[in-house]
Structures are given as structure tokens and as C-alpha cells.
Amino acid sequence: MSQTIRSEKDPSPKQGRPGQRQQERINRKERRKRRARTWTVSIVAVVLIALGVWGIVQYQQYNNQLALAASKSATATADAKGTAEVKATATGIANAVQTATGGSPTPSAGPDKPPVVDTSKTVKTKSGLQYIDVKTGNGKEVTKGSTVKVEYTGWLESNGKKFDSSYDRKGELFELANVGNASVIPGWNEGLIGMKAGGTRRLIIPPDLGYGKEGSGDVIPPNSTIVFDVTVVTVS
Numbered sequence: 001m002s003q004t005i006r007s008e009k010d011p012s013p014k015q016g017r018p019g020q021r022q023q024e025r026i027n028r029k030e031r032r033k034r035r036a037r038t039w040t041v042s043i044v045a046v047v048l049i050a051l052g053v054w055g056i057v058q059y060q061q062y063n064n065q066l067a068l069a070a071s072k073s074a075t076a077t078a079d080a081k082g083t084a085e086v087k088a089t090a091t092g093i094a095n096a097v098q099t100a101t102g103g104s105p106t107p108s109a110g111p112d113k114p115p116v117v118d119t120s121k122t123v124k125t126k127s128g129l130q131y132i133d134v135k136t137g138n139g140k141e142v143t144k145g146s147t148v149k150v151e152y153t154g155w156l157e158s159n160g161k162k163f164d165s166s167y168d169r170k171g172e173l174f175e176l177a178n179v180g181n182a183s184v185i186p187g188w189n190e191g192l193i194g195m196k197a198g199g200t201r202r203l204i205i206p207p208d209l210g211y212g213k214e215g216s217g218d219v220i221p222p223n224s225t226i227v228f229d230v231t232v233v234t235v236s
Contacts, residue, residue, distance in 0.1 A: 110153030110165025114227050117202055130204035131191050139197025140235040144180035148192065149173040149234045157204065157225040164219070173233055185210050192230065200231040 117134050124130045142148055152174060153165035166174050176182040180189050187205030195201050207213070207223045215222040 107167045107171070110162060110167040112162050113160045114155050114202075114229065122204075125190065127186075127190060127209060128206045129187055129190050129209055132202040132204075133195075133199065134202055134229065135198075135200040135231075137196030137199025137232060139199075139232075142179055142192050142195045142232060142235050144193060146179045147175065147177045147236045148179060148232055149175045150192075150230050150232050152228055152230045154226055154228045156220065157227050158221075163226075187226075188228070188230075191228075192232070195230075195232045197232050197235045200229060203228040203230060 117132055119132065121132050122130050123132070150173065151166045151171065153162060153167060155162050166172055176184060176188070176192070179192050182189055185205065187203055187209035190209070191201065191203040191205070205226050205228065207225060210226050211220050211222075211224065213222050215224060220226060
């Protein structure tokens with residue numbers, strides 16, 4: 001009887017375990033929920049980061065495509081402009097040659113002898129240079145520093161023998177840069193100034209403004225006065 005009374009007053013500790021187990025189940029459930037939320041947040045974060053990286057890559061590719069398209073467009077425009085400028089230059093030179101030759105075809109060779117001109121129009125400068133404007137041009141005027149393209153033929157004054165001509169080279173234009181200080185004989189640097197595009201001038205150049213006491217090889221003897229007919233085609 002005493003044992004029965006003791007059992008009722010002092011219950012076994014096992015009687016409290018069902019509540020503990022319930023709490024543990026609740027705790028485990030909460031932990032699972034927290035882990036699930038953590039995984040969900042992590043997955044969402046990874047997806048957002050991936051979308052952000054993808055967006056940046058797409059934006060860079062888009063910008064690269066725009067830059068490439070702009071570069072191709074600029075190149076095409078520059079090529080078209082360059083082609084147009086080349087055609088315009090060629091056309092301008094062709095027109096200038098037509099003007100300089102009075103519409104006649106460019107001669108295939110320079111005259112063997114100096115053509116007869118009106119010597120009453122001869123101008124003599126202080127340096128001893130003489131010139132005759134055979135034809136006055138109506139284009140841009142040659143000044144110091146100009147760049148010009150010309151056709152020319154040169155003869156010895158003593159016997160009228162031709163020693164050089166651009167026409168003998170299929171009318172290839174001769175270009176001079178920085179007229180007045182160009183790398184040619186002094187008679188040319190002085191004699192071209194004042195001419196206009198489309199004009200022809202005869203230059204009668206004394207030895208000291210030409211090839212002087214030494215001459216030029218077997219072509220121009222020493223102390224030779226030389227004669228040039230120069231036609232200015234373009235001036236820039």
C-alpha cells in the first residue's frame with residue numbers, strides 16, 4: 001500500500017516526455033522552415049545576379065554592335081567622300097587642261113622650236129628676267145607660296161633646240177610647291193608669280209637665273225639663255 005501511495009505522489013519522470021517530444025518536433029519543423037527560406041533566398045539571389053550579369057553582357061554587346069555599325073558607316077562615308085574628291089580633282093584638272101589649251105587636245109609632244117609670239121609685249125624685270133604673257137588666264141593667281149601644276153616646254157635661245165617638255169611625257173603635269181622658294185631655277189620662281197590658272201607665259205631666262213656658268217650636262221651649255229613656255233593648269 002505504501003508503494004502505491006508513493007507512486008501517486010511521486011510520478012515517474014517519463015510522464016513529462018510527450019510534451020518535450022512535441023516541442024522538439026515543433027523546433028525541428030521551424031528549423032526546416034528556416035532552412036527552406038534560406039535556400040529560397042539564396043536561389044533568388046543567384047537568379048537575380050545571373051540576370052544582372054546577362055543584362056550587362058547584352059548591353060555591352062548592344063553597344064559594341066552600335067559602335068561597329070557606326071564605324072562601318074563612317075568608313076563607307078569616308079570612302080565615298082574620298083572617291084568623290086578624287087573624281088572631282090581629276091575632273092577639275094581635265095577641265096583646267098581644256099581651258100589652258102583652248103579646248104584643244106593636249107599635245108602629244110612639245111614644239112621642236114619656240115612658237116612665234118608678239119615680242120612687243122615683252123616685260124623685263126630688274127633681275128634681267130624677261131617674260132611675255134602669250135595667254136592671260138582667268139583662274140586663281142599664282143602668289144608666293146602657291147602650289148601649281150603646269151605644262152611646259154624649254155628651248156635654248158641660241159639655236160631654238162628643245163631640251164625638255166612635259167608634253168613629251170604624255171602631258172604629265174609638273175607640280176611646284178611653295179612658288180618663290182621652290183626647288184627650281186630662280187627664273188621659274190620669279191617668272192611664275194602673277195600668272196593665273198589657264199594662262200601661258202614665255203620666260204626668257206638669262207644664265208644667272210638659269211643654269212649659270214656650269215650649264216646642265218650635255219643638254220644645256222654653260223652661260224645659256226633659255227626659253228620656256230609655261231602653262232599654269234591649277235593653282236592652290
